[in-house]
Amino acid sequence: MIFIGFFLFIALIAVALNMMNSSNLQQIEDHLKSQNCTSIIYTKGSYKGLCNDKILEISNSFTIDLEKNTKEYKYSDIKNITVENLDILLNDKEKLEFKKKDELDDFYKKLKDEIKK
Secondary structure: OHHHHHHHHHHHHHHHHHHHHHHHHHHHHHHHHHOOOEEEEEEOOEEEEEOOOEEEEEEOOOOOOOOOOEEEEEHHHOOOEEEEOOEEEEOOOEEEEOOOHHHHHHHHHHHHHHHHO
16 A cells, blocks of 8 residues: 555656646747747757847756846857757857757758848
């Protein structure tokens, strides 16, 4: 009986954490949409979105603090873009990491188009 109770307790914790993570992801997506971001990709633990005049990268964590978890790269500050392995390097120092090559290629193409505008 204690064994069954232990497994139910573990299952309850897993469900609660999953619900909290889902809520966090929705909060991040809503924030990106409110910033008029397009081409939103979730990879390597963070959302990356191309917005009107900047790139926003928001890291997912246990608790969401949009001010602390957000990195912003203005298009006007980007002088060069290079691809290295599965990363996009902005000005040879800031790195946007990707898990899949097709995600990287799609984001890179759209980023170049945004910067040309």
